[in-house]
Amino acid sequence: MSSTWKIYMLAVVSFLVGTSEFIIAGILDKVAADIGVPVSAAGQLITVFSLAYAFGTPILMAVTARLERRKLLLYSLGVFVVGNGMAVVLPGFEFLIVSRIILALSTGVFVVTALTVASKLAPPERQGRAIATLVMGFSTALIVGVPLGRVVASVYDWKMTFAGIGVLGLLAILAVSWTIPQTDGEEPVPLRKQLALMKEPRIAVALLVTFFWISGYSIAYTYISPFLLTVTGMSEQVVSAGLFAFGIASLIGSKLGGYGTDKWGVPRTLIGGMLLHAASLILLSLAAHSPAAVFPLLMLWAFSAWSSGPTQQYYLITLAPEASGIMLSLNSSVLQLAMAAGAGIGGLVVEQASLTSISWIGAAGVVVAAATAAASLGITRSHRLAEERKLRQAQA
Numbered sequence: 001m002s003s004t005w006k007i008y009m010l011a012v013v014s015f016l017v018g019t020s021e022f023i024i025a026g027i028l029d030k031v032a033a034d035i036g037v038p039v040s041a042a043g044q045l046i047t048v049f050s051l052a053y054a055f056g057t058p059i060l061m062a063v064t065a066r067l068e069r070r071k072l073l074l075y076s077l078g079v080f081v082v083g084n085g086m087a088v089v090l091p092g093f094e095f096l097i098v099s100r101i102i103l104a105l106s107t108g109v110f111v112v113t114a115l116t117v118a119s120k121l122a123p124p125e126r127q128g129r130a131i132a133t134l135v136m137g138f139s140t141a142l143i144v145g146v147p148l149g150r151v152v153a154s155v156y157d158w159k160m161t162f163a164g165i166g167v168l169g170l171l172a173i174l175a176v177s178w179t180i181p182q183t184d185g186e187e188p189v190p191l192r193k194q195l196a197l198m199k200e201p202r203i204a205v206a207l208l209v210t211f212f213w214i215s216g217y218s219i220a221y222t223y224i225s226p227f228l229l230t231v232t233g234m235s236e237q238v239v240s241a242g243l244f245a246f247g248i249a250s251l252i253g254s255k256l257g258g259y260g261t262d263k264w265g266v267p268r269t270l271i272g273g274m275l276l277h278a279a280s281l282i283l284l285s286l287a288a289h290s291p292a293a294v295f296p297l298l299m300l301w302a303f304s305a306w307s308s309g310p311t312q313q314y315y316l317i318t319l320a321p322e323a324s325g326i327m328l329s330l331n332s333s334v335l336q337l338a339m340a341a342g343a344g345i346g347g348l349v350v351e352q353a354s355l356t357s358i359s360w361i362g363a364a365g366v367v368v369a370a371a372t373a374a375a376s377l378g379i380t381r382s383h384r385l386a387e388e389r390k391l392r393q394a395q396a
Contacts, residue, residue, distance in 0.1 A: 007122060007130050009180070022146050027153045027225070029042075029229065046218075058330065068182055077173045080106040088163045119317070133258070203319055205376040212366070213338070222346045260307070269311045273307035
């Protein structure tokens with residue numbers, strides 16, 4: 001099997017773990033009704049997942065640094081299957097929280113390891129597209145996994161979605177064991193050294209881009225199903241179709257983001273995508289009561305939001321190519337902290353204001369992200385010019 005097909009296989013498994021992460025947003029109202037908690041409280045399942053992912057992933061990646069990469073992929077998928085099984089078998093909100101923590105830790109280890117493996121499998125000139133392919137797996141979870149989970153939860157029970165994901169997880173273990181070559185681990189990097197990278201202003205500011213971008217996205221996306229049902233007035237079937245359209249657009253945006261990174265460069269792709277992201281959220285709020293208008297705006301939102309994913313990850317790798325694994329791990333942690341912050345802020349907005357306000361506040365977060373991206377690119381440009389001057393002086 002060629003390296004390209006191996007990367008695509010990892011993207012397929014990324015689809016699976018992505019579904020386990022995103023599915024809660026698609027069935028939030030059903031989970032809340034079944035376990036007897038408010039929608040805003042059920043939304044904190046996303047917060048719990050994100051916090052566990054953010055704080056647990058760097059520690060686990062440091063502890064398992066020397067472990068051969070294929071084994072690490074397999075072990076993480078094994079724990080992933082257990083986490084899904086807990087969501088199906090064990091009753092109550094408390095056990096569901098424990099399940100989300102286990103799923104978060106296993107997903108974090110798999111995603112960071114898969115991104116590292118994919119970047120090593122791809123030639124240097126195609127690393128941006130390789131990362132985009134992995135991100136495409138998550139986008140596909142939005143296309144197929146989340147709307148399909150919504151349908152399954154409507155026809156049967158929301159727990160059946162996790163049962164299906166668990167069974168597919170077993171198949172994923174077989175696929176990885178057969179197709180991914182052995183890849184040596186690395187020297188363990190202490191957590192203190194990982195965090196030391198964040199003391200560099202250019203890296204810290206670049207990671208803030210991820211935080212503001214994903215926070216703005218999460219504020220709106222966490223409560224998208226209740227928004228479409230109650231504010232827009234869509235039926236159950238139309239909501240599923242809307243989530244499907246959202247996913248298709250996210251796939252296109254992810255692929256174009258990878259292509260744009262290689263073709264047009266990071267600045268245009270990253271800042272342009274974020275400005276379009278913010279504009280689409282504002283338009284979504286203005287047209288919230290018109291299903292006919294909301295449908296294409298959902299697609300525009302997904303397209304623009306997901307175009308930033310591969311670009312941002314590629315940009316972070318270029319800032320510290322000698323520590324690409326650490327950078328991807330840090331970015332994943334910041335991303336999940338942003339998801340937690342967004343879900344928490346969104347819950348407060350829903351309780352204190354209204355569902356219609358989430359897209360306005362989300363847009364504000366993305367605007368801040370675009371401004372931070374411009375600042376980050378400026379800092380990076382100045383740093384590189386300074387390095388080039390030092391090199392010329394040393395050669396002279």
